[in-house]
Amino acid sequence: MAKPEPLPGFENRVLAALPQDEYDRLKNSMQVFQLQRGTILHEPGRPMSRVYFPRTAVASMVTTMEDGSTVEVATVGNEGLVGLPVFLGTDSMSFQVFIQINGDAVALPAPLPRETSSNGGALRPLLARYTQALLSQIAQSGACSMLHPIDQRCARWLLMSHDRVPGDDFSLTQEFLSQMLGVRRATVTTAASILQRAGYIRYRRGHIQIADREGLESASCECYRVIRSEYERLIG
Amino acid sequence: MAKPEPLPGFENRVLAALPQDEYDRLKNSMQVFQLQRGTILHEPGRPMSRVYFPRTAVASMVTTMEDGSTVEVATVGNEGLVGLPVFLGTDSMSFQVFIQINGDAVALPAPLPRETSSNGGALRPLLARYTQALLSQIAQSGACSMLHPIDQRCARWLLMSHDRVPGDDFSLTQEFLSQMLGVRRATVTTAASILQRAGYIRYRRGHIQIADREGLESASCECYRVIRSEYERLIG
DNA sequence: TGGCTTTTGTACGCTCCCGTACAGCCGCCG
C-alpha cells in the first residue's frame, strides 16, 4: 500500500473534488494560512470562525480529561477538514484541534457563503461522506488502542501522518507522540527503538524519517489498512 | 443527573422532534419491529435496507478485528437511529450493529421517501446534529477506555443503558458486558461486585437492576456526563 | 568553544488486567 500521490499544488482533497465552477465561486473567500506546530484551530465549546482545509499541514483532534490527560481521537490532513460542525448545524465541538505537523491550510469563513452550504452543490455530499469516514477513523482507532500493543499503534500513527505529509520526513518529538498515543514518553522510546532497529524509521532529536514504508506497514496493525480503505471507499 | 423522562408512548426522540405534518407523511412507511438481543441490524459492508429508530430497544455498534475480538464503539437507543450512512451518502458502514437489549424500534425503508431526505425538511438538520453527537460519543468512549479503570467504565456503560431503557432493570449477562467493554468476563465480575457491594446495582443470572442511580453516577468517570451533556446540547 | 536546554535512553518496582482454569450456583426442563 503505497503512500497516496500528492495532488498538483498539494491541494486539499476535498476542495480538489469540487467541480471547477463551485471551486471558483469559493476562491474569493479563501485564505491561506501557514500553520506552526501547536497552533490551536479550535477550543472545545468555542464558536468556530473558520473552516480549515489542510494542504500540507496536519492537525489533531484531542479530548482532554478533567485530570488534564489528553488523547488524540483523530488526525486530519489534506484528505479532510477542520470544522465539520459548521456543516452539521452547530458552530463548535467538544474537542480541541491543533496543528501537529507544520504546513499550510486553506480557510473559509465560518458562516459559509449560503450557496455553498445549501443543497444542490457538490460540497455537501462530499462533506457527508467525509463525516462518515472520520467517524470510522475515530471508532477504529478507539478500538485499536484497546486491543493492540503500543508498537503497532505507533507504526499506524506514523503511517497515517506519512500519508498526509509531502515528503518522507517531518518533525516530531517522542514527547509529542506519547501524548497523541496516550502513553508515557518512555513507552514511545521503546516502541520507536524497535522500529528504528528494524530499519523502518530513522529519527534524531525531534525529527523523523520514514525509511522503509512497507516494513512499517508490516509492523502496524490491521487498523491502518481498515481506516485507509474506508477513506478510499468514501472519498477516494 | 436524573434518568431522562421517557417520551409519551416511548417514542423515539428523533422522530418525536419532527413537526407533526412531516411525521404524518412518514407514518405510512413506518413499520414496528420487536427486536431480541442478538438480532443483527447491520453487517459491515452490506447495504442497509432499513433505517431503525429504537424506542425501547437498545443497539450496539461494534468493530470486529481480524483475530475475532470485538469492541463496542457506540450505543444507540431511543435518542438516535441505526442507519446514518443512508443520510450521509452511502448505504453501508464498517461496523456491525446488533440488539443489545430487547425492545422495539420503528423502521423506515432505506431509500427514504425523497421529500424526507432532501433539504427543507426538519429531519435532515436533526440527523446532522445527531451525527455530531454520535461522533462525540464514539470519541469520548474511545478516550475513556484508554484512560479510565474498568469499574468506572462499567458504571458508565450501565448508566448509558439505563438512560435508554424504560424501567430500572434489564437483562444483561456479564459475559455480554465483557464483550462490550472489551475485557475478560472475570474482570467484569470483579467490577460488578464492587458496584453491587456498594449498593448501586443488583443483579442475578443475566438480569440487572439499577438500585442507586446517583451512587452509580458517582462511581462512573466524567465521560458519562460529558457524553450526555453533548447529546443534550445537540439534540436535547 | 563551552554551557544550557531539549530530547532521548534506561532502570525499577508496581498495578491493572490478561489467559486460563475450575468450582459453585441458579433456574429451567425433562
Add this chain to the structure above:
DNA sequence: CGGCGGCTGTACGGGAGCGTACAAAAGCCA
C-alpha cells in the same frame, strides 16, 4: 425433583505499560 446448561465467583502466574527518576547526548546560543 433431579440433572444439566448457562451464569457467576475466585485463583494464580504473567505481561504490558505506568510513575518516577536519572543519565547521556544532541543541538542551540552566547
